[in-house]
Amino acid sequence: MSQITAKKAVILLSGGLDSATTLAIAQNEGFECHAMTFRYGQRHRVEIHSACRVATALRVKEHRIIDMDLASFGGSALTDAGLDVPKERPDLTDGIPITYVPARNTVFLSYALAWAEVLGAFDIFIGVNAMDYSGYPDCRPEYIEAFEKMANLATAAAVEGKGKYKIHTPIIRMTKAQIIQTGTRLGLDYSLTHSCYDPDPQGRACGRCDSCRLRLKGFAQAGLEDPVEYVK
Amino acid sequence: MSQITAKKAVILLSGGLDSATTLAIAQNEGFECHAMTFRYGQRHRVEIHSACRVATALRVKEHRIIDMDLASFGGSALTDAGLDVPKERPDLTDGIPITYVPARNTVFLSYALAWAEVLGAFDIFIGVNAMDYSGYPDCRPEYIEAFEKMANLATAAAVEGKGKYKIHTPIIRMTKAQIIQTGTRLGLDYSLTHSCYDPDPQGRACGRCDSCRLRLKGFAQAGLEDPVEYVK
Numbered sequence: 497m498s499q500i501t502a503k504k505a506v507i508l509l510s511g512g513l514d515s516a517t518t519l520a521i522a523q524n525e526g527f528e529c530h531a532m533t534f535r536y537g538q539r540h541r542v543e544i545h546s547a548c549r550v551a552t553a554l555r556v557k558e559h560r561i562i563d564m565d566l567a568s569f570g571g572s573a574l575t576d577a578g579l580d581v582p583k584e585r586p587d588l589t590d591g592i593p594i595t596y597v598p599a600r601n602t603v604f605l606s607y608a609l610a611w612a613e614v615l616g617a618f619d620i621f622i623g624v625n626a627m628d629y630s631g632y633p634d635c636r637p638e639y640i641e642a643f644e645k646m647a648n649l650a651t652a653a654a655v656e657g658k659g660k661y662k663i664h665t666p667i668i669r670m671t672k673a674q675i676i677q678t679g680t681r682l683g684l685d686y687s688l689t690h691s692c693y694d695p696d697p698q699g700r701a702c703g704r705c706d707s708c709r710l711r712l713k714g715f716a717q718a719g720l721e722d723p724v725e726y727v728k
Numbered sequence: 729m730s731q732i733t734a735k736k737a738v739i740l741l742s743g744g745l746d747s748a749t750t751l752a753i754a755q756n757e758g759f760e761c762h763a764m765t766f767r768y769g770q771r772h773r774v775e776i777h778s779a780c781r782v783a784t785a786l787r788v789k790e791h792r793i794i795d796m797d798l799a800s801f802g803g804s805a806l807t808d809a810g811l812d813v814p815k816e817r818p819d820l821t822d823g824i825p826i827t828y829v830p831a832r833n834t835v836f837l838s839y840a841l842a843w844a845e846v847l848g849a850f851d852i853f854i855g856v857n858a859m860d861y862s863g864y865p866d867c868r869p870e871y872i873e874a875f876e877k878m879a880n881l882a883t884a885a886a887v888e889g890k891g892k893y894k895i896h897t898p899i900i901r902m903t904k905a906q907i908i909q910t911g912t913r914l915g916l917d918y919s920l921t922h923s924c925y926d927p928d929p930q931g932r933a934c935g936r937c938d939s940c941r942l943r944l945k946g947f948a949q950a951g952l953e954d955p956v957e958y959v960k
Contacts, residue, residue, distance in 0.1 A: 564796065599842035602882045606838040610831035633887040642881050646874035650834045655865040 502528040504617035505664075506608045507556070509533050511546030513711060514667055516689045517679035518623035519554055521666045524682050529556040530615060532608055536564045536600075542699045546690035553688055562607060601634035605643055605663065613651050618659035625675070626668050640665055672714025680720060687723035700725045734760040736849035737896075738840045739788070741765050743778030745943060746899055748921045749911035750855035751786055753898045756914050761788040762847060764840055768796045768832075774931045778922035785920055794839060833866035837875055837895065845883050850891035857907070858900050872897055904946025912952060919955035932957045 505527035509515045522529050533547040544561065551559040601624065608620045624635040633639060640663050647661040648654045654661055667675050679686065691711045692701035701708050703726040715722040737759035741747045754761050765779040776793065783791040833856065840852045856867040865871060872895050879893040880886045886893055899907050911918065923943045924933035933940050935958040947954040 598845035599838060599879075599883055602878070603835075603838040603842055606831060606835040610835055613830035633884055634882045636881070639878070639881040642874070642878035646834070646871070646878045647831075649868070649871040649874050650866045651831055652865055 502526055503619060504528045504530060504557075504612075504615050505619035505621055506612045506615065506617055507531045507621040508604050508608055508623065509547050509551060509559070510623070511543045511548075511550060511689060512623070512691050512707075513672075513679070513686060513689045513714075514623035514625055514675060515547075516550045516554075516623075516684060516686070517675050517682075518621050518664075518667055519550065519556070520679050520682040520684045522619075522621045522664070523554055523556075527619060527621075529554070530611065530617065531556045531559045532604075532611060533559065533561045534564055534604060534607070535561055542690050542692075542695055545699075546688060549688040553685060560611070564603070564607075599634070601632075601639075602643070605647075609647050609651065609661065612661070613653050616653070616658075618653070618661050619664060620661065621664045621666070624665050624668055625670065625672075627671055635668075637665070637668060640668070671717070672710055673717035676714050676718040676720060680718075685723075690724070696727050700727045702727055734758055735851060736760045736762060736789075736844075736847050737851035737853055738844045738847065738849055739763045739853040740836050740840055740855065741779045741783060741791070742855075743775040743780075743782060743922050744855070744939075745904075745911070745918060745921045745923050745946075746855035746857055746907060747779075748782045748786075748855075748916060748918070749907050749914075750853050750896075750898055751782065751788070752911050752914040752916045754851075754853045754896070755786055755788075759851060759853075761786070762843065762849065763788045763791045764836075764843060765791065765793045766796055766836060766839070767793055774922050774924075774927055778920060781920040785917060792843070796835070796839075831866070833864075833871075834875070837879075841879050841883065841893065844893070845885050848885070848890075850885070850893050851896060852893065853896045853898070856897050856900055857902065857904075859903055867900075869897070869900060872900070903949070904942055905949035908946050908950040908952060912950075917955070922956065928959050932959045934959055 505522050507519045507522050507529050509519055509531040510533065519529060519531060531551045533544060535544055548559065601622065605620065605622065612618065612620055624640065626636050644661060644663045647663070651661070653659060670678065676686065691707045693705040693707050694702045696702070701724055703712065712722060737754050739751045739754050739761050741751055741763040742765065751761060751763060763783045765776060767776055780791065833854065837852065837854065844850065844852055856872065858868050876893060876895045879895070883893070885891060902910065908918065923939045925937040925939050926934045928934065933956055935944065944954060
């Protein structure tokens with residue numbers, strides 16, 4: 497009996513809805529999934545717990561949690577305790593939000609690239625989405641293309657011709673409703689995921705930050721009920 | 729009396745000869761220098777001490793030491809205690825050396841980009857050199873150009889038109905002798921720097937690894953004496 501070896505992939509997994517769906521898609525495409533989660537001074541560790549639950553439920557080959565010190569730079573409401581997470585912003589598409597973390601996806605993808613090179617993997621999955629958030633520059637296709645091009649010049653594995661790196665962004669053009677429908681079809685349990693920027697001490701979602709509002713709107717448009725618990 | 733504000737720059741500083749010279753060049757060009765050093769599981773902390781001595785001697789505005797976990801990926805003789813640093817390699821330009829650290833410059837430049845964005849800086853200096861080491865893919869001009877292009881798509885500061893990132897590589901086309909002559913002209917004290925991949929317990933350079941041999945050859949060709957201490 498011959499053994500078919502699955503292609504390895506590195507998956508960036510935050511514990512949110514988008515990256516969990518991205519992982520489900522990568523698994524469904526037959527990749528051997530190596531998940532990578534960053535502890536980067538987020539104010540809410542609930543996100544890390546969600547990532548672990550999702551990684552376990554989806555039976556990844558390996559899950560690494562990497563500590564990094566983006567918080568010491570400041571400049572974002574997601575890492576800087578001195579800045580408040582905005583609530584009830586009138587227009588979700590109005591400019592770059594204060595929850596933007598400087599160069600975050602570039603730092604994350606760089607780590608993913610380093611790990612991929614050591615693993616001998618050439619496929620990296622990231623759950624960026626250019627539809628719902630027009631505000632984050634590092635979620636746009638032109639950014640991802642530029643990163644991919646750079647990666648293929650950066651690494652010994654690519655330069656020696658062992659393979660060509662591909663940054664997979666399977667949900668980049670999906671609406672939140674389409675993402676939720678895709679994950680649901682693949683059997684993903686969204687109660688394991690976490691999206692809120694500002695949960696209460698019990699880990700319940702606030703329902704009012706940008707991320708909660710996009711999530712709730714997505715479930716409503718998909719005609720499904722969000723299984724996570726909200727405050728009130 | 730009007731005050732002229734210097735332009736800020738982020739300088740990657742390893743404690744080696746190349747990055748110290750790069751910092752001296754940035755200072756000489758009038759930048760307000762913010763130096764960044766990574767503790768990434770190197771086997772020899774002597775490198776970090778050199779970086780601190782150089783940063784102090786050159787009076788940088790700020791020096792940050794960032795801990796990161798590249799060692800946990802393995803795959804390089806510089807971070808993996810299970811691999812030996814090669815000595816007396818017959819041909820220094822023969823392929824990618826085992827001392828290559830996967831995606832290292834990409835990870836370093838990503839952090840520099842994140843810090844630059846928070847500081848409001850658009851200038852990043854890195855002491856890569858494409859002449860002496862043909863082996864490292866992430867020291868080539870085409871790689872640096874690709875990173876710069878990506879950086880200008882990645883960040884809010886660039887996308888909002890506040891500025892354009894420039895990755896400065898002032899020594900990329902210099903020979904080791906030219907680098908040493910340039911630093912000497914700028915008053916840099918090379919006894920503060922450290923190049924050896926495999927120093928003895930007293931921190932003395934081995935004189936035999938690729939890095940020592942390039943350094944010694946550079947000083948010889950520059951007609952200068954290397955002020956660091958070697959074994960024997």
